[in-house]
Amino acid sequence: MNNSKTYRVDFSTLKSKVGVIDAALAIGYRLNKKAGVGVYVEMVLTVDGEKKDTIIVKNSQNKASQTFFRRDGSKGDAITLIKENLTAFHVHHTGSVYKTIGSVLCKMANMPEPNYKDQLEACANAPRKSVFDPQRYVTEPLNNRNTHSFKVSILQERGFNTDTIAAFAPFIKFVTDNKTSQFKGANIGFPYIDPASLEFNEIKGYEIRGANKFKSKAAGTDSSNCCWIAAPGFADCPEAIAYAGNIKVYLTESAFDAMAFYQHNKFKFDTENAVLCSFGGTFSDNQVRNLLKGLPKAIFVDCFDNDLVGRSYAVRLASIISGTVLHTEIKNNNLIVSAEDKPQFTIADGGFSMDALKKHFNLSANIESFPAPFKYKDWNDCLLGKAFRVSANVSKHDRNERLYQSRKSAFTL
Helix, strand or coil: CCCCCCCCCHHHHHHCCCCCHHHHHHHEEEECCCHCCCEEEEEEEEEEEEEEEEEEEEECHHHHHHEECCCCEEEEEEHHHHHCCHHHHHHCCCCHHHHHHHHHHHHHHHCCCCCCHHHHHHHHCCCCCCCCHHHHEEEEEEECCCCCCEEEEEEEHHHCHHHHHHHHHHHCCCEEEECCCCCCCEEEEEECCCCCCCCCCCCCCEEECCCHCCCEECCCCCEEEEEEEEEEHCCCCCHHCCCCCEEEEEEEEEEHHHHHHHHHCCCCCHHHHHHEEECCCCCHHHHHHHHHCCCCCCCEECCCCCCHHHHHHHHHHHHHHCCCCEEEEEECCCEEEEEEEHHHHHCCCCCCCHHHHHHHHCCCEEEEECCCCCCCCCHHHHHHHCCCCCCCCHHHHHHHHHHHHHHHHCCCC
């Protein structure tokens, strides 16, 4: 008879003592204070002066509920982070990975306060999550009276012509923050609404752009549930998109990318039944689910960035819409997609196919893909002719496209 006791670790209790931030600091990550310290904090791992990894930690003041995510969509908790970096703790592997992780957590839970006290204090003193206060912001509509103002030049610098600015004017505001004088009077605001309700008059925050490439979000913007939505074909009554048929929702990482997509492809897609949406960067599951609630019959079109991170967003979008759990990992300049009981699916840089992904994993989802051409990172770079990949052979089509872009960029308001 075996009288040895079964090894058990109370992970819930240990996680209340050792959070993601504690584990990250022990591994070698450091707080990026320049990115701001609030409910979310950014931590960077640097080795020999080279940035190796960046994680965003949620709930900086509550160890037990701390989780992290990366821009490529990977996420987890303290246990996940320790598991990824077990060799950094110089522990003896006991045969069971989780027994080893338990050993690390137990040691950390009893260890004296580390020498990065200032970083822990910065997280502990972070401001609580704020609620968007519309009274804080003075707004002005974009209309014919102010289309030649300095603020509009911010849009012009991004390559947008008068037709595009006019088409999106009902969905853009000039925004001034009453609590700060920084960039005062020079900000473009893209109003966030709840896509589940599609109440365009109930503003939940702003994606903000200003002079000198300034970008931010209004304090308290609900980026977890809301997004910027524009429907130029429904400008007189945007709420009507909830009842329209043949709607396609074009999803981007920024409002500028959405506008650039519209201008560049204006004669290639149905603008009258198009809804353009910006998540303002990475997106949450709830943002997508709320879009599905508000527009359940729509076809969703991935227009995310054309790098591997942007392609991982496309995979994540397909995962949420189809209800199939897909995991992504960027490795050796490839995007590796995996799912339970399915062979891995490898996507080479520039070789993404939504149809191939759906077929491989048997995904049932109303989703298409329309990223920028291969050599451009995103649609705004495409509009501006700023390639981030060098093409050895320039085709006749590319030469004509460049000529078209150069002529178009010469157009001024």
